[in-house]
Amino acid sequence: MNLKSLSSVEAPAHDETRGLLLEAAGEVFAEIGFRNATVREICRRAGANVAAVNYHFGDKETLYAEVLRDSQQKAFEKYPPLLGVASDAPPEEKLRAFIRSFLLRIFDSGSVTRFGKIMSREMVEPTGALDLLLEARIRPMADLLRGLVANILSRPSADEQVRLCCFSIVSQCVFFHHCRTMITRLFPEQRLDAAAAEQLAGHIARFSLAAMKHLPDPEALRSRRVPTARRRR
Amino acid sequence: MNLKSLSSVEAPAHDETRGLLLEAAGEVFAEIGFRNATVREICRRAGANVAAVNYHFGDKETLYAEVLRDSQQKAFEKYPPLLGVASDAPPEEKLRAFIRSFLLRIFDSGSVTRFGKIMSREMVEPTGALDLLLEARIRPMADLLRGLVANILSRPSADEQVRLCCFSIVSQCVFFHHCRTMITRLFPEQRLDAAAAEQLAGHIARFSLAAMKHLPDPEALRSRRVPTARRRR
């Protein structure tokens, strides 16, 4: 009857526990990782029976893959790689936007931050679920950044210098979730929240743009190393 | 008799298994981490009984702490922070040495590399063992770097700009063990070994020095943001 259709719209009753499990699993996996998380704890938080995970998802691993897919979707929905910048903007501005949304994706409070936490663990201890994200999300991001950097450096995308600069930029962004523990212990004065993201994004963009604009030319650098160079200074 | 003292010099016979356990544990912990490692696998590799770990070290955690202490010791013995640079060298040259030895410490083949692998995991999932290293090794390194950067930027050590630049430099170094998985999947052409360490160290030093030399002045930057700035261009 209409009562059924109505309830199914505002709250999907029949798979309510499935949703609760997904939510609880997201929390737990982000907090302590796939291996350390127990289905018992997940079910407890979801207010469900221990058997619920296996009934709704088959096994723990599939649940994890589902959580990763879900959190990644939400993270990129809220913070697309070039958030708030026109498609015809200059590459420097696009790079700033890229760095900023990267950091916001990490420092967002709430459930979005799960994606970053889970990804940190995937870097050190990859599961099969990572491969799904790689081609769908990560590689397009990498290609986008490579294009921007190539443009800024006026060099081909496949250039070694371009690749190295991409490493330098991304490394500064991921640093803050990978090393959060160490940073807060060594530098308690450094805040790590959404407000800090804006500050850090500004620094990383300035630092990287200054570097790329004034990087010594690789060809000149090579010839400088040759012992038979004509001029010593 | 002298037979005993002789054998104890060239090979400590009486605690031979202890050494074998330490070695095997180093391998296993570096490969799969503290949580995933089983004392059974460690003992198997050491050719010892399952009870050996508890007999020689008390428990698994103490063994882990011992491994971390040992690997850290060896890593810094072989690659001190300012490897191969005179104490009166200019700060730019010291920074180059700092970056280079950082990377060599990571990419060294053999048992030294364990330190980097274990540290990567400690960043994401710290154990109690991390605290021991923090004050003894990590903080002195951080202070050293901070001093160099402050010198290069001609700013006080406590300056925010200095702290941010330290982040930028260290992040580029640690990137290659934290994200090794992702890097090799996205950029199979990027080698990650001792030879690559030299190449990468060169890039990171050039990139960071170029950035710091040409970073816009923070005071000028702040005033530029003020809406009542006198001159628009």
Next chain:
DNA sequence: TGACATGTCAAACAAATGTTTTAATTATTT
């Protein structure tokens, strides 16, 4: 040699944990 400390080993213990089973309950359809 005999007493004693040290080290090793096989077996067992105890707890944690992913998964399965089977019955009960609830919802949906005929």
Next chain:
DNA sequence: AAATAATTAAAACATTTGTTTGACATGTCA
């Protein structure tokens, strides 16, 4: 309302894993 399907619940299962135990061997020293 009866039948059928979907979901939940409690208990049990099977495996893994850190640790302990008690017997046995080995070396040391009086």
